[in-house]
Amino acid sequence: MAILSKKTKVSDEIPSASMADIAFLLLIFFLVTTVFPKDRGLRIVLPEQQEEVEVSQRNILHIHVMPGGNVVIRRGESPDESQITPRQVEDLWRVEVAQNPNLIAVVRTHPDAPHRLMVAVLDALQMAGAERISLQLLEV
């Protein structure tokens, strides 16, 4: 063995001079790639108090959210009612707003209906691009 062993000039230690540089590099990498969870949700702007706006019934689409999970649609003054699911509101709104660009969605939610259903309807309306939305409590 002793004969075979060669003397080598290469140091057998890992150079530690650049360790700090490596640490900084890792640090900066993680700084840059970290994303903090952001707040998210459905935005809405409430009307200011005593801000009553007269709207012609022609421009109103009544959407009643019921506790059972279905949605009752009524157009303006017409007594006709139709029952749909929250998901179908999206397509309905696209059709309705194409006929009347001034349409306002009035979402009236039953006091016992879970928040989830109102969010589902609001979601459908926002997916369809509706901007004029009024949230109210359904009087029973």
Added chain:
Amino acid sequence: MSMTGGGLQRKSKASDQIPSSSLADIAFLLLIFFMVTTVFRQEAERQIEWPEAAATQQIDEKRDNILYVWIERNGDVWINDRQIQMVEVAPIVGPAWVASGQRLIISLRTDAQTPYRFVDQIQEQLKAAGAVYVVFATDLERRMTGERR
């Protein structure tokens, strides 16, 4: 500085360079010091079931300008880790709205199963306080791509 023309100049053995080998150590020390002393505003997470919505948006607003209002399934309201009565919401939100320069965003963290009457009462309180920017906190719902247009 070169001192010329005088016998006053002395040869100094001390190096005129600031030793830079410990620079990294100093930087790490500062880093760790600030890591240890930084305090994040932390609120206890309440157990709620998030409603899901496909139109969920990110809220680009400073954390200081967002006020979290938690509404639990049974109608309990929590602000800043303190349970409050429904009628106390407006007196708490009002000053915060003014202090934020009328930019305050109310993030309503409502349980998906909360009856809507409580959500409506909160909205009335917020209107009374003047805070009109409201976000219904939701989780992003991922639908099948075929369904979306």
